[in-house]
Amino acid sequence: MTNTGLPMGAETIAPGRTPRLCICVPTYKRPIGLARLLRSIDQLRFERVGEPAIEVIVVDNDPEASAATTCAELTHTSRWPIVYAPEPRRGIAFARNAAVRTAQSGGAELIAFIDDDEVPEPTWLDELLAAMGEYQADFVAGPVLPTFEGHVPGWILKGKFFERPRHPTGTRLEQAATCNVLLRTRVFYELGHGFDEGLGLAGGEDTDFSLRAWHAGCVIVWADAAIAHEWNPVSRARTAWLLRRAYAVGNNWGAFDQRLHPRFRGAMRGLAKGLVSLPASVVRGRHSIVQSLQLVAVGVGYLAARAGFRFPAYRHTDGH
Secondary structure (H helix, E strand, O other): OOOOOOOOOOOOOOOOOOOEEEEEEEEOOOHHHHHHHHHHHOOOOOOOOOOOEEEEEEEEOOOOOOOHHHHHHHOOOOOOOEEEEEOOOOOHHHHHHHHHHHHHHOOOOEEEEEOOOEEEOOOHHHHHHHHHHHHOOOEEEOOEEEEEOOOOOHHHHHHOOOOOOOOOOOOEOOOOOOOEEEEEOHHHHHHOOOOOHHHHHHOOHHHHHHHHHHHOOOOEEEOOOOOEEEEEOHHHOOHHHHHHHHHHHHHHHHHOOOOOOOOHHHHHHHHHHHHHHHHHHHHHOHHHHHHHHHHHHHHHHHHHHHOOOOOOOOOOOOOO
């Protein structure tokens, strides 16, 4: 790939011209969630910026092409063109890179990523675009709020296990997840390559990519009004799932720790804190016990990665 030589944050879209934007959706065996997402994309509205020229790219990471029927059924009624792109090589990085290649081949200047178990609010993309322009950003990330598909135990809600950090709009970040993000396509040219396919089914490719971009001078900001809602099946509201996720987070930290963003002290402090707080957490209730165990799981996952053991967090999927 070529380097444009442009400073990060520089505007590349001619004033007055409608930008070409691809909404990219990697998917794996979630036809119901995918249909829900695609229908919600049709409801997007633009109040702060002009409506871009939009194309929706669905990358099917299922070798059995489980998303093909959903795309075929909705393409005739969709507000914008839907491009179905199969990527049979298992791994979220393969799917994300396939989405980027498809967007680049169509000349897109902007790419928005959203997951197949999410639903954006109608002003989601409008807010991302407005923040990108206001702060001359290369990446803009927004919040993902939890929604549950059924009843979950009270300790799950009390522990706030599915809530993620939020920031004031315009806050500079060092990294961004790609479950709700808008970025300039040229960032991929600047970096020379996209998501690390060597991470396989372990995940963490978005953290790795955004950290590399940040180290290269990329401007990453937060847009707090660019909200997406994540539909969580009740099967996630279990101690085993929460600890597995915490272990995977620590495992990803350890995998690329030395290259990009050393977290050894943080992971070890968390491990120690979890072990020390565990006895007292028994008195406070189940939510507190699981919170302590999560800190331990993150630390153990980190150490496992440093010892060469990777956890295939994306081997299986949940939801429909």
